[in-house]
Amino acid sequence: MAKKSTRIVAVANEKGGVGKTAMVINLGAALVKDGKTVLIVDMDPQHNATSGLGIDVTDEMASVYDLISDEGGGAVDDVLWSTKWPGLDVIASHPDLAGAEVELVDAEEREDRLKNAIQPLIDKYDVVILDTPPSLSLLTINVFSCANEVLVPCQTHPYSFNALEDLFDTIGAVQEGINPELKITGLVPTFFDQRLRVCRDIMERLKTDERYQGLLFNTIIRSNITIAASAETGKPVVFYRTGSFGAKDYTSLAREFMMAK
Ligand SMILES: Nc1ncnc2c1ncn2[C@@H]1O[C@H](COP(=O)(O)OP(=O)(O)O)[C@@H](O)[C@H]1O
Ligand SMILES: [Mg+2]
Structure with missing residues (x-):
């Protein structure tokens, strides 16, 4: 039997609050709704992806920390x-x-801790999605070393747009150094609000900037309070409010993601 080729995707952006964790949870859930099997790996100590999927983080529970630290040995x-x-x-x-x-x-092989630890699980899933903290830390480097692709949420706001350049430089450095196989699958606009000029301007710049040609997804994630509300209740939006903009946008993202490769 041919080896299953699991997609391992990092959702990354060094800025906080651009919708990374929401993308991890909701893309994952929308893929599962479409019949895929998905493993989410939460590499942010703030554990919002874990909580957003309805899992209460307690002091004594086993976590990715136990997998990658010398202390843990999990x-x-x-x-x-x-x-x-x-x-x-x-x-x-x-x-x-x-x-x-x-x-x-x-520590030895410190960039490869996560990769080595989750290797035995990978084949069980169609897609593995990795959440990252909002900084270029060793945790993020572990994610980039493990992933074979990156999905970049970009808030439709000037700060986020301007920060993209640094992020692409970082990914370039990772490709030259620790993971030559890593590719950028796409750039997904988030927090879009048609009524706001600033959002429309950034969309225009994303569409016309030659650095991002061929990377910009057609799916746009709109600002939708239901996304935040669903995270609070520990449910992905596609299972929480099927008719919401959030559910529709993430369903569309899941389908576009499966086509983009
Ligand atoms: N499209 C959206 N519309 C409205 N709120 C959103 C949207 N995406 C994320 N949020 C909310 O905004 C906050 C920041 O998003 P989050 O995904 O945690 O960002 P990051 O992981 O990049 O720091 C969270 O409260 C989240 O629920
Ligand atoms: Mg986050």
Whole structure:
């Protein structure tokens, strides 16, 4: 039997609040709704992806920290959590993950900890989606080393647009250094509001800027309060309010993502 080729996608942007975690949760859930199997790996110590999927993070629970730290020594099966939605699993984060950065400073193969740890699981899933913290840390480097593609949410706001250049430089450096296979699958506008001139201007710049040609997705994630509300209740928006803009946009993103390769 041919080896299954699982897509391993990092959702990354060094800026906070651009919709990374919302994309991880809701793209993952929309793919599962379309019949795919998805593993979400939460690599942000703030663990919003874990909580947003309805899993309460407690002090003593096993998490990705136990997989990648020297202290932890956790087995991959101990840190794998199923969600309420069959086909959607999570490797949870934990506030302790913030300490892994310092602990791993002198460790061997420190960039490859995550990659090595989740290797035994990969084949069970169609797609693995990795959430990243809002900084270029060793945690993010572990994600880039493990992933084979990157999806970039870009808030339709000037700060976010201007920061894209740095992000693309970072990804370029990763491609030259630790992971030559890493490719950028696409750039997805987020927090779009048709009524706001600033959003329309940034959309125009994204469409016309030659640096981003061929990368810009057709799907635009609109600003939709239901996305924030669903995260609060621990449910992805496609399972929370099927008719919302958020559910529609993420369903469309899932389909475009599966076509883009
Ligand atoms: N399209 C959207 N419309 C409205 N609120 C959103 C949208 N996407 C995300 N949010 C909310 O905005 C906040 C920041 O988003 P989040 O995904 O956590 O960003 P990041 O992970 O990049 O820091 C969260 O409260 C989230 O629920
Ligand atoms: Mg986040």
